[in-house]
Structure formats: structure tokens, C-alpha cells
Amino acid sequence: MIEVPKKMIKQQIVLADGRYLIYYTFAPADRLGFSRPADPIPDAEAAKSAEEN
């Protein structure tokens, strides 16, 4: 059986030439060990589903 990944974590950095790069990770949230806390993106749809249930 397949589990649904939940919270999405988005960590944006700036590369040496000025371009952006975004790491997307899903729970567990602390996998990357970022130097600053990553900003969780509100999971509106998951929240909506939870409300519906």
C-alpha cells in the first residue's frame, strides 16, 4: 500500500551566478539539516480534506 506524502518544505538558495535553486522536501521535515529553518508551505488541500473528514 502507498502512503501519501504530506507537508511540503521549500528551501530556496541563490547559486554563485545569481540564479535561484529550490529544494523541495516532504515530511519528515528535518531531512536536509538546513542552516536556517525551512518554511513549511501550508497544505491547503490536506487541511481541506481533514476538515471534510
Add this chain to the structure above:
Amino acid sequence: MSELRWNPLLGEWVATATQRQDRTFLPPDDYCPLCPTRPGGFPTEVPEGDYDIVVFENRFPSLKSVPDIPVVENSELYPVQPSQGVCEVVLYSPNHSSSLALEPVEQIYKLVRVWTDRFGELGALDFVKYVFIFENKGEAIGVTLHHPHGQIYAYPFIPPRIATELKQFAHYQESTGKCLLCDVLAEEFQARRRIVAENDSFAAVIPFFARWPYETHIYSKRHFQALTDMSHTEAKDLASILKMVLVAFDELFKTSFPYMMVMHQHPVDGLSYDFYHFHIEFYPPLRSANRLKYLAGSETGAGMFINDTLPEERAAELRAHVREIVWQAPNSQENG
């Protein structure tokens, strides 16, 4: 240097992007610029390897958020514009040898979530009118890097193929009061011969009017216009049907199936496109295990495709390779 040049014959923009001539071309597997940088190794595009999905600005873009100044002068006959936009690369996995078909469906679901996020973020930029999510897979399509990845172009205009579709959808809505793709889907469900796979939210079809032998479209069963309109369940079902189609493609000729995958959503120019209908289209270039369909004179010069096969037969062939995807029961998913 890059710029947009107007083609007055067809009424569409062409991008020049001369810097792309120098882009990395089919590097050896141990020198992949899209693999995570290894300790002591050469620096790649991705400093860290512990991620699910990575998105970054293309190093060789045809559109830039701060565009170059055009090198040629504007004229009444030949309008020229800065090529303002965004070109992103989306890495599906840190694993160089993977592909979207080989990734587990949970990973494809994560990709759907990331696509949704990018559509929302790029679509909010004031100079962006259309966000185009796509993947070119396989050397037959002309890919220059094998690491599993897709791309996103954020255009400063509605591209011509999309504009044609929008016109057709709008005309159908005006003349019938109905959605064109909802009616196409109803017709396909009635015939059933061209349906390849389906789940609660989506159907995969080789369309009646397929231009490529294995051209496959994924249509949402519910009428909506973009990824950002999807429910949680629909996002999951989209991942499932993508996995079903991709696995069937690979199984067909026991090979990593080449294709172009494109996502058609509403423009982001602030206007209403309620008449439009979200869908994904796959254009695989293979017409048999070792033969390619080429875009030759009629296709390229006249715009009329010649399909050497029958969609009904190819759909049956592909359908035989579809495997069902089983997720956890709804309660354990939503509350986990």
C-alpha cells in the same frame, strides 16, 4: 543574447537564444551537471543531494526574468521584444539512472505538488501570461542531459498552440453552451475503444484525432482549468494515472520510452478561462520498437500530420500493459 522576433507570416513569436548553442551536450554519466555535487567532486548545478524534487533557473534559458536588450531594431513589419520570462529545470530525483516511469507513485505525487506550487508562483509574476510545464525524454526527442528532469517555461504571451486550443474551446462553448473536452470525454467513454487507463479523477486516452501512433492524453473527469484547482484526491489520482501510463509506455517495447509530455492549463493573464479544461498530452516519437515517426514535409511545412496507425488499435495495445495503482484507504491517508 536572446530576443523575441515576430513572424508576420504566422502571427507568432520566435525566440532567438544564441547562448543555448554552448549548453552541455550528452555528457558522460559520471559528469552529469544535474547530479548532486559529490564531496571532492566537480561542482554541479545542485549543491545538496538530500532532496525530493529540485527546481532551479535554467543555466541556458531562452527566456529570462531580466532579459537581454534586443540586438536588432524593431520595425513595423518585424516587431522585436525582449525575451522576458522564466525557464526552470525540475529534477525528479537525485538518482541519475531513474526516470519518471521508474519513480514510485509517491514521488510522482510529490512532483504534482511541486508543479502546482510552481504554476502558482510563476503565474503570479506580472510579466508572465502562460506557464508551460513539460518534459522532453530520450535522445530521440533531442534531450541533451539524461538525468530525469522536466522543464517549465513561463512565457510573456499565450503560445500559439494554446491560443488555437483556447479559440476552439471558446467557439464550442459559444455555439453549444458546453465544454469541448467534457464532450470529448463523454464520447470516449461511450466508445471506450480508445481509453487506455482511468481512475476516479482522470482518464488516459489515445484520442480519435491522434497525430502520433502512441499519442496519449490525460483528461480530468471534473471540469477545471489548472493544477491549482485540484483537490488533494485529484492530485493523488493524477500521480496514479501518470504512473499507469508511463509504466505501460516502458512495457510496450521493453525500453525507456521517449516522449514529449506537455501540460495544458489556463493562461495566467488575469482573464477568465472557465470554458477551458485541464489536460496533459504525451507525444511519443516511436511508431514501433525501433522506428521513429519524423515530422517531415506535410507535418512541418503544411501542419497536417499523417498517422500511420489506428488510435483504436494502439490504445488496445497500450491498455494491455496498464497496471492498477493502489493507495491506502482514504481515512489513513488524510489523517496520517
